[in-house]
Amino acid sequence: MIVPENMKDQNVIAFFTEKQEGVDQKVISRLSGVPAEDIFFPVQRHTDSIVHVPGATQETVADSVVTTERGVLLGVKVADCVPILLYDPASMVVAATHAGWRGTAGGILGKTIKVLKERYNSLPDDIIVSMGPSIRWCCYRVSAEVFEAVRSATGEGEYHILRDGGICLDLPSANRVQALREGVPEENIWISEDCTFCYPDRFNSYRYDGSGERQGGFIGLKP
Numbered sequence: 001m002i003v004p005e006n007m008k009d010q011n012v013i014a015f016f017t018e019k020q021e022g023v024d025q026k027v028i029s030r031l032s033g034v035p036a037e038d039i040f041f042p043v044q045r046h047t048d049s050i051v052h053v054p055g056a057t058q059e060t061v062a063d064s065v066v067t068t069e070r071g072v073l074l075g076v077k078v079a080d081c082v083p084i085l086l087y088d089p090a091s092m093v094v095a096a097t098h099a100g101w102r103g104t105a106g107g108i109l110g111k112t113i114k115v116l117k118e119r120y121n122s123l124p125d126d127i128i129v130s131m132g133p134s135i136r137w138c139c140y141r142v143s144a145e146v147f148e149a150v151r152s153a154t155g156e157g158e159y160h161i162l163r164d165g166g167i168c169l170d171l172p173s174a175n176r177v178q179a180l181r182e183g184v185p186e187e188n189i190w191i192s193e194d195c196t197f198c199y200p201d202r203f204n205s206y207r208y209d210g211s212g213e214r215q216g217g218f219i220g221l222k223p
């Protein structure tokens with residue numbers, strides 16, 4: 001279990017799990033102290049859809065979920081994609097976002113930040129963003145098409161390297177650029193150093209072994 005350094009706040013529960021903890025509702029309930037029935041996972045489909053709790057059901061398809069409800073724990077499941085947690089302690093709103101290359105190309109993090117600003121009156125200076133373990137530029141070689149899709153949504157910035165004639169993409173860095181563009185200050189953004197592909201003993205990595213197992217990112221306002 002990894003607690004992001006920028007979310008050690010008495011009003012919020014925020015953590016990323018590793019392989020051994022996974023995403024089982026009972027395990028997450030035990031780790032967080034939140035009753036299993038109050039843990040919400042959207043049905044992830046690599047979309048740019050953002051939903052709200054209450055409102056969304058366990059059948060709702062979305063890759064980003066937002067709540068101001070205390071006592072609810074939002075979760076996203078990942079195995080290489082980036083789990084992103086957002087928290088605004090001024091407006092008391094939290095969000096959990098799943099960003100693979102498709103979600104990043106869809107601008108899902110930027111859109112989630114826009115929702116916080118427009119619907120919950122968040123100021124960008126108050127929004128804290130944490131990104132959990134994901135596949136990093138050391139291991140994430142992508143096609144020119146994938147890179148172009150991410151670049152068209154992200155714009156200029158440092159989020160890829162060229163190696164052996166190929167393109168290696170860093171999705172957390174691309175998402176950082178998207179957050180910066182929405183006005184979130186650099187110092188409010190925390191990114192895990194861990195690469196899921198580099199550490200298959202610690203993390204599930206779809207690209208490493210094709211496993212269907214997942215770890216997660218979780219966030220909720222304390223009751």
Ligand SMILES: [Zn+2]
Nearest residue numbers: 138139195198
């Ligand atoms: Zn790696």
